[in-house]
Amino acid sequence: MSQPAPDLTLAILTYDRPDGLAAALTSCLAQDNRLDLTMEIVVVDNHPAGAGRAVVERFAARSPWPIRYIADLTRNMATLRNRGFMEARGRWLAVIDDDETAASDWTDALVGALQATGADIAVGPRFAVFEAGSPPPYDLQGRQFVRDLGLPDLAEIDLATASGRPRYGLGTGNSIFDMACCFPDGRSAMREAFGDAGGEDAELFVRLHRQGRRIVWAAKARVTETVFRNRTEIPYRLVRTRRETQHYVSIYLDGAAHPGIARVELFVKGLIQVVVGSVFSALTLEHRSTSRLRWRLLTQHGLGKLTWRRPIGFIDETPAAQ
Known part of the structure; x- marks a missing residue:
């Protein structure tokens, strides 16, 4: 029963x-x-x-x-x-x-x-x-x-x-x-x-x-x-940020009231984020730091908006051998 x-x-x-x-x-x-x-x-x-x-x-x-x-x-x-x-x-x-x-x-x-x-x-x-x-x-x-x-x-x-x-x-x-x-x-x-x-x-x-x-x-x-x-390692955080931004763009465009306008908005915003993030990351030497991530994350947000048609997909989360 x-x-x-x-x-x-x-x-x-x-x-x-x-x-x-x-x-x-x-x-x-x-x-x-x-x-x-x-x-x-x-x-x-x-x-x-x-x-x-x-x-x-x-x-x-x-x-x-x-x-x-x-x-x-x-x-x-x-x-x-x-x-x-x-x-x-x-x-x-x-x-x-x-x-x-x-x-x-x-x-x-x-x-x-x-x-x-x-x-x-x-x-x-x-x-x-x-x-x-x-x-x-x-x-x-x-x-x-x-x-x-x-x-x-x-x-x-x-x-x-x-x-x-x-x-x-x-x-x-x-x-x-x-x-x-x-x-x-x-x-x-x-x-x-x-x-x-x-x-x-x-x-x-x-x-x-x-x-x-x-x-x-x-x-x-x-x-x-x-x-x-x-999952706390910097390369992982950067790749994951770009991937999550790609998700955001796909979901946004799927239900946007005006998809064409949304695409332009996202492209312009992404371009600005890449430029600003890259410049400030270089000026502050953030790429050498293990305690600062702000501008590199901003760059990845921008790259995600610009590359949303080429999704990253799965990220290898296998821990490196100690």
């Missing part, structure tokens, strides 16, 4: 992070659950050797909720994220990444935000803990690695201006969706065309917003991300 559908599905996409997956699952199973929700956990593993299988089996043996393990080797992030959405049986789907851990009231805060506001989607803050023990010298407060929109709890997130320009770049880590409202008739969530270049989750949020779905800020739903050393 089939089990009744749970209230909430927790989805985790993992790739070769068994320790991170174990930490994420530990935090999921430690939820206060004061709302008395029925839950399930779905883990989609993209590693060829199934690095997460043993972890899931260990936790499933003592979990009060079902944990399902799905192996999917598709090399497309949009397809993989869609698999997690497709496998969800709950009324709501919450997403947490395999490098994140959730506060004990996380699910209560996310679901509570939807119940209190009648919104279709809620997104919460992401804080950072650094594998190296502290933020990098060029960002001593670690602000580049934190997602905090600075909005009041339960405030509605207006993701785009009237011209179509995105205001925020949101990711699915620490988010919740009302499945029936957001994906009627079981339609796919992510656009697979974004899966090779990245930005599929940012595009999803903006597209749903443009379709009239309401998104709120769940300030009390907290997760903490482990920032690995390789």
Whole structure:
């Protein structure tokens, strides 16, 4: 006999992070659950050797909720994220990444935000803990690695201006969706065309917003991300900044009220950013510094606007051998 559908599905996409997956699952199973929700956990593993299988089996043996393990080797992030959405049986789907851990009231805060506001989607803050023990010298407060929109709890997130320009770049880590409202008739969530270049989750949020779905800020739903050393290295930050700007341009133009004007605006702004960033980086000798990154980041923002038709795609995040 089939089990009744749970209230909430927790989805985790993992790739070769068994320790991170174990930490994420530990935090999921430690939820206060004061709302008395029925839950399930779905883990989609993209590693060829199934690095997460043993972890899931260990936790499933003592979990009060079902944990399902799905192996999917598709090399497309949009397809993989869609698999997690497709496998969800709950009324709501919450997403947490395999490098994140959730506060004990996380699910209560996310679901509570939807119940209190009648919104279709809620997104919460992401804080950072650094594998190296502290933020990098060029960002001593670690602000580049934190997602905090600075909005009041339960405030509605207006993701785009009237011209179509995105205001925020949101990711699915620490988010919740009302499945029936957001994906009627079981339609796919992510656009697979974004899966090779990245930005599929940012595009999803903006597209749903443009379709009239309401998104709120769940300030009390907290997760903490482990920032690995390789992600703080300057070459990585520069490439990632350019790639994220390319995503921004593609998403903007996809819904711009006047695409031709938007293209000109972005080209001019990108050119100015490249020139200003390059000049000031040279004048201040920033290219030799490990504690200053401002002008090099500005240059990458400009390059992203000028090269958006040639997306960077996946970035090799394999840590260098010590």
